[in-house]
Amino acid sequence: MRRPDRRRSFEYQNRHVIKEKSEACVTTSDQFKADMISLLPRLGRFALSLTRSKPDADDLLQDACSTALSKWTQYDPAHPMDRWMFRIIRNTWISEIRKRKVRVGQGQVPADETDELRVENTADDTILAKQVQGKVANLPAELSQPLMLVCAEGYSYQEVSDLLDVPIGTVMSRIHRARKTLAAAFSQEEYATR
Numbered sequence: 001m002r003r004p005d006r007r008r009s010f011e012y013q014n015r016h017v018i019k020e021k022s023e024a025c026v027t028t029s030d031q032f033k034a035d036m037i038s039l040l041p042r043l044g045r046f047a048l049s050l051t052r053s054k055p056d057a058d059d060l061l062q063d064a065c066s067t068a069l070s071k072w073t074q075y076d077p078a079h080p081m082d083r084w085m086f087r088i089i090r091n092t093w094i095s096e097i098r099k100r101k102v103r104v105g106q107g108q109v110p111a112d113e114t115d116e117l118r119v120e121n122t123a124d125d126t127i128l129a130k131q132v133q134g135k136v137a138n139l140p141a142e143l144s145q146p147l148m149l150v151c152a153e154g155y156s157y158q159e160v161s162d163l164l165d166v167p168i169g170t171v172m173s174r175i176h177r178a179r180k181t182l183a184a185a186f187s188q189e190e191y192a193t194r
Contacts, residue, residue, distance in 0.1 A: 027077045035081050036068060042153060043085055049148040050093045052137045060096065064089040086149075086163055135185050136178075143178035146171045 043064070047057040068075075068088050075084055136144050149160045150171075157175075161168040 029072060032072045039082055039085055043089060045152060046086055047089055049144055060093055064092045083163055135182050139178055139181060143174050146174045147178040150175055
């Protein structure tokens, strides 16, 4: 029985090759890690939009990155890495929600009671941004997720449709409802202050 060549085995583990047409796209584990690190700020914002809690978002991001690193050979370099990572984050969050339903009430703190979302700067833009952030946090997840992906992350409706596995019309409808809800909330607040 012939023993496998260790060098060849090592090269296979540290290189993921995808053949596309007549070209080969090669991603090494170091390239994969560097690409993932460059996405961390955007991934963190998406995780925060899902969890609505900074500590939970950090935990979610860490779990998702751990999953991605352990399954990096399944990543197809022909597709954008951010979409792949957003899907991992979303699926990890869905799993976490299911786990929490089993262990109800284990030390969760509402987002509005945490210090992580408080802003010390008193500039008008910062205050408005905090108000918008609070209003978006009050939206149902089905409305806030597509809104954040389109408005904050710059994805097209089609990309969000693919990412969330919903028809493009549903994405457009949810974003419209989210914007309409936010506009109504701000107009009620403005009317109340007069």
